């Protein structure tokens with residue numbers, strides 16, 4: 001089946017054409033337009049600006065993705081939430097209109113589930129896909145969840161953050177350190193600048209807390225880390241570049257240690273065959289490498305993480321979700337749901 005997928009939950013407008021391939025999904029094209037740079041001067045996303053950019057970009061992006069291929073498309077998929085209402089409306093209404101005009105089935109996709117289904121994107125028929133049961137770690141700007149997946153549709157939320165999402169924590173910490181939005185990639189760059197000598201000299205000076213680290217629970221908490229950085233910055237008065245980078249490194253270490261500890265606790269509890277990471281924060285190099293090592297150290301458990309371009313918001317993952325776990329819906333019944341939680 002060949003599907004046109006649309007994604008417009010936040011500040012990315014995206015469309016992709018995908019088709020099934022073996023047990024996974026092959027991406028025929030994936031187009032993403034982002035308004036992230038327009039939000040930089042505000043230090044975060046401005047919903048009204050994001051929605052207006054969605055309206056400007058949606059038709060060019062869909063047109064580029066569909067190309068001359070319209071007649072071979074057999075269905076239309078769209079993220080219906082969670083996300084920003086104004087942004088969601090643009091993608092959902094466009095998908096409904098196309099489904100109706102082309103007389104093709106419409107598939108509704110939960111955006112967070114779509115992040116996880118990015119792990120079913122394959123190069124060819126021989127690429128391995130995740131096996132069940134699986135533990136999913138979803139880390140994005142709005143979510144930090146651990147889910148137990150029995151199959152493609154039966155998922156159980158088993159843990160996650162009690163306060164800030166991990167991407168939100170990266171963004172807030174970066175802001176406190178004077179780094180631009182979005183903070184995750186900026187903190188990663190700062191980490192790369194920290195030398196061994198800097199770690200030895202300053203590392204222990206700025207030890208940050210690891211909230212809930214030793215508790216026998218899958219709960220996580222990141223807001224205390226942000227408060228700790230704020231306190232250090234206030235005490236120091238001004239932060240030079242080296243101190244800023246060392247603080248970013250210590251923050252990143254703390255977050256990654258918490259995520260790995262809780263994911264491995266879920267592995268111990270649920271004995272999955274695969275661990276899947278997904279979401280914008282899954283682009284973090286240190287997190288990818290360290291979690292892979294921890295998971296594969298267990299033996300028979302396989303680690304999956306999407307290619308970098310499919311970690312942040314994109315439509316390829318929405319198409320993958322519609323093919324692997326299709327949920328067909330009548331256009332008249334599909335409405336955006338900014339705060340949907342169930343996958």
Ligand code: KG4
Nearest residue numbers: 140141142167182184185280281284312313
């Ligand atoms: O999944 P996503 O693109 O959008 C949401 O659905 O929220 O995630 C965006 C989040 C932002 O908070 C951004 O700072 C974070 O992902 N992020 C990163 C990295 N790249 C993006 N966080 C840590 N390290 C990165 N390399």
Ligand code: ZN
Nearest residue numbers: 140280312313
């Ligand atoms: Zn997302």
